[in-house]
Amino acid sequence: MPHRPLRLALLGCGTVGSEVVRQLRARHDDLAARIGAPLELAGIAVRRPELRRDVDVDPTLFTTDAAGLVGREDLDIVVEVMGGVEPARSLLLTAMSRGASVVTANKALLAEDGATIYEAADIYGVDVYFEAAVAGGIPLIRPLRESLAGDTVQRILGIVNGTTNYILTRMDEEGVTFADALAEATELGYAEADPSADLDGLDAAAKAAILASLAFHTRVTIGDVHREGIAGLSAAAVSAARDMGYVVKLLAICERTARGIGVRVHPAMIPRTHPLAGVRDAYNAVFVECDAAGQLMFYGRGAGGPPTASAVLGDIVAVGRNRVRGGIGTGESAYADLDVRPIGETITRYHVNLDVADRAGVLAQVATVFARHNVSIQTVRQIGRGDDAQLAVMTHTAPDAALAATVDDLRDLDVVRAVASVLRVEGEEGA
Ligand SMILES: NC(=O)C1=CN([C@@H]2O[C@H](COP(=O)(O)OP(=O)(O)OC[C@H]3O[C@@H](n4cnc5c(N)ncnc54)[C@H](O)[C@@H]3O)[C@@H](O)[C@H]2O)C=CC1
Ligand SMILES: N[C@@H](CC=O)C(=O)O
Ligand code: NA
DSSP: OOOOOEEEEEEOOSHHHHHHHHHHHHTHHHHHHHHTSOEEEEEEEOSOTTSOOSSOOOGGGEESOHHHHHTOSSOSEEEEOSOSSTTHHHHHHHHHHTTOEEEEOOHHHHHHHHHHHHHHHHHHTOOEEOGGGTTTTSOOHHIIIIITTTSOEEEEEEEOOHHHHHHHHHHHHHOOOHHHHHHHHHHTTOSOSSTHHHHTSHHHHHHHHHHHHHHHTSOOOGGGSEEOOSTTOOHHHHHHHHHTTEEEEEEEEEEEETTEEEEEEEEEEEETTSGGGGOOTTEEEEEEEETTTEEEEEEEEOSSHHHHHHHHHHHHHHHHHHHHHSSOOOOOOOTTOOOBOOGGGOEEEEEEEEEEOOSTTHHHHHHHHHHHTTOOEEEEEEESOGGGOEEEEEEOOEEHHHHHHHHHHHHTOTTEEEEEEEEEEOOSSOO
């Protein structure tokens, strides 16, 4: 006997939402066959129903009463693509309390207060799926949640923000200024409405928190993530890295450490030969390093309407199948409850560019500061002469706290006119 149609409500109809509607319509019959029941759009919550959209929608589906829509008793799936913590959180909680499963692309909400959402799903016996929340169309959540559930993840290293990767690519390859590259990214529709979420690393930190939670079976929130954005990065630092055979990328790194886990987002230099160095423009790529599976790489479009909607539709099919067959999929797994350790305990390397006085004895003074903090120098070279003299120092690995204290003390040296740039160096051994 054919299954009754599954009723679906959409919250938000912007870049992702309108593409979800378009793809739902374009693949209606295939989706019905894959799920075992047709999907029926019951309503779309929007702010301005009169707005012209890229997709044809029956205007009677639009409502400005999102709370009324999710309060209905007859919904099977609520798809949230409006973004932001509130009212998205309250709307999803209401939807779940009425028995609907939830599909969301909202990394900000999940990284801020995923616990409330997962607990509600548990209480009401419904699904929460969120493949689109990290790295858009790239399947990454499901591999971590399901395919790798039998393995032990040691480390995740990736580029998870398309906007900043676009900016850094343009600065590195064409010498475009930061401001011009940002304007281009905005024009191309990669940047958030408020691009500071991209530039300050907030978007990447939310994604890192979600990835770390899944990989380490531990509740990690955005507040646990050490975060540095790219706003302070100079064109000079990017071009100095290029001259040395490195490229600067905004990285998200989640790793097991001696005493727990570390989760961080910051710009870093990686060797030009590293696979992540070739990830250009708004593309994302994520390495996952496991005990048994070894190194895995996930690559593709991390932003934009069509790829993100592809991830949303995949979740709709998964949730729909659970509805048709009965039962629910994987829920939150936070049993390991590992400690999120401070950035100071991270073992890493620094590359430091110093504007220095060009006279005898300067190198010795600089080297003494590194030695005082037990930071070993791998290479040091002088660039320029006289007023343009710079020392470029590459360290060996050391605790981040020791490296940071070294840089603080270097600033106090009379012979150091300025600390021109400080960048961590990643990806030299393996991924
Ligand atoms: N655009 C992208 O490339 C990606 C977006 N996402 C996530 O998907 C979600 C949606 O993103 P976009 O579609 O790009 O944003 P958008 O700004 O284009 O669309 C959001 C829509 O929701 C509507 N909305 C917001 N609050 C509302 C409310 N209270 N009631 C009714 N409508 C409301 C807005 O008017 C807007 O039309 C966000 O959580 C975002 O972080 C995730 C991956 C990639
Ligand atoms: N602004 C984000 C969109 C997707 O998450 C990005 O640039 O990656
Ligand atoms: Na994804």
